[in-house]
Amino acid sequence: MIPLCVPEIKGNEWKYIKECLDTNWVSSVGKFVDRFEEEFAKYNEVNSAVVTMNGTAALQLALITLGIGEGDEVIVPSMTFISSVNAIKYIGAVPVFVDVDRETFVMDVNKVESLISEKTKAIMPVHIYGYSVEMDELNAIAQKYNLFVVEDATEALGTTYKGKLAGTLGDIGCFSFNGNKTITTGAGGMLITNNDEYAKRAKYLSNQTKTIKKNGAMDHEEIGYNFRMPNLLAAMGVAQLENIDNYLEAKRINAKLYDELLKDVEGITLIKKANHINNSYWLYSILVEDNFRITRDELLEVLKENGIQSRPFFLPVHNMKPYAGSKCGSMEITMDISNRGINLPSSVSLTKEEIRKVCDVIRNK
Ligand SMILES: Cc1ncc(COP(=O)(O)O)c(C=O)c1O
The missing domain is CATH 3.90.1150.10 (Aspartate Aminotransferase, domain 1)
Known part of the structure; x- marks a missing residue:
């Protein structure tokens, strides 16, 4: 059988994962978590990256970070994997579906404006199968109506639009490292942004909003999420990224x-x-x-x-x-x-x- 899309595991994956096992650093903190975030941000030429347990969580986290919630409308293509839409639904927001372009299979930006209402808070372009949405036109619409842009770049790692990488063209970009993706950690995701406040908030929310008191006790001022990726998987991500x-x-x-x-x-x-x-x-x-x-x-x-x-x-x-x-x-x-x-x-x-x-x-x- 010629498979549809299988991973390529020929680099330092074994070495780095073994290091986690040998040193007991298998859980959600560790040097590979930090390295994966830093090196992924560097590759994409953005300020920050926050690693998550999968791409769906990255999308959900992006929307929550931007303050999108109950009743807010988010414009999203119907031609996508259901995760893009579920991420909107999970937070009580409302997906509003837009058509795609026949020549490129991605969101038709010419059909976005007519779907904007008073409730619209964000647009989620999805760069399916590796092709980029026309981001300049989309960002102009977003700016005109004061909307956030969350890029679902899960299928477009390494794609460029006018020389800039997909996922770096909106407010927040999201990636997946599922087994069939261009780089994989088995399961995993990442959120990237140039906005330091968003990055800080996303990291905080992804770690159950945990803060540590002087005496070492854990405190939580908001309801957070456990969207973290374990060091074991981040080790694989670092190795995969070396070969991207x-x-x-x-x-x-x-x-x-x-x-x-x-x-x-x-x-x-x-x-x-x-x-x-x-x-x-x-x-x-x-x-x-x-x-x-x-x-x-x-x-x-x-x-x-x-x-x-x-x-x-x-x-x-x-x-x-x-x-x-x-x-x-x-x-x-x-x-x-x-x-x-x-x-x-x-x-x-x-x-x-x-x-x-x-x-x-x-x-x-
Ligand atoms: C377009 C799209 N959005 C979101 C996701 C969700 O990623 P994950 O499976 O890592 O949750 C995927 C991939 O599976 C996808 O193809």
Whole structure:
């Protein structure tokens, strides 16, 4: 089976994790927690990073840190993994769904403004599959209406927009280190920001708002959360981050070969290339049009029969049971590409032969 996206564990992961085990520093404090935060912030060229137990927690923490809560509306695409939306719901806020762009699969910024109401407090752009939302236009809208921008950059570590990394373009950016992500800690997440107050508050909230009295007793002035990542996992994160440039280069080289081999296939649409966006190609994705020789679902089946793991695009969250009846704009493109999109194998370790095999199957060779 050619897998969809598996981790690459070839660096100092064993060494650093062993160090935690050998020294007993396995829990939520330790040098690797500090190092992972510092080095992740440095990589992204931001002031601060706060590590969390997963990406969903990072998103929830970001929203709470910004003071968003009960009844506040947050504009989010329906074409996303449900975590983006659940993070809004967990804090009593209200997701308002916006459509996506057909050429890039991410939030259509032209459709955001009409969804803003007096209750809107934030916009959550989600850079799905590695492509960046048009952040200059989005930030201009946010500024005009005095809204926060929380980037869900969980699928776009290393993507750049006008030379700046995804996740650094709003008030707070959030990442996931789930097993299928560009770097992984098994499970994990990170929140990044250039705002020192937000970073301080997020760290405080993520650690049960713990402060220590003179005599060593623990005090808590607010209801906090245990969103911390253990040192053991942070050790893996530090090792993974050491190799991020290699991982991104491999993904981009793989995407180039996919592009070459698929560009002339009738009925297959490739994602748009734009000079100002350097896609990290977390998951290389295509659309299957009506003039392709078989349907999208038939192609998924054929890929499976040939030992190739692929995945259909996200189902629209606004149509899922917990969110049915939510406020949303026109969902025309979301509905369309949800039925047409396929994520193809995108592991760092994917070989040229494997990419050729996938493309040959698509080309029916
Ligand atoms: C778009 C998106 N948002 C949020 C998440 C949540 O991350 P996690 O699984 O680490 O909680 C993921 C990944 O799983 C994701 O793909």
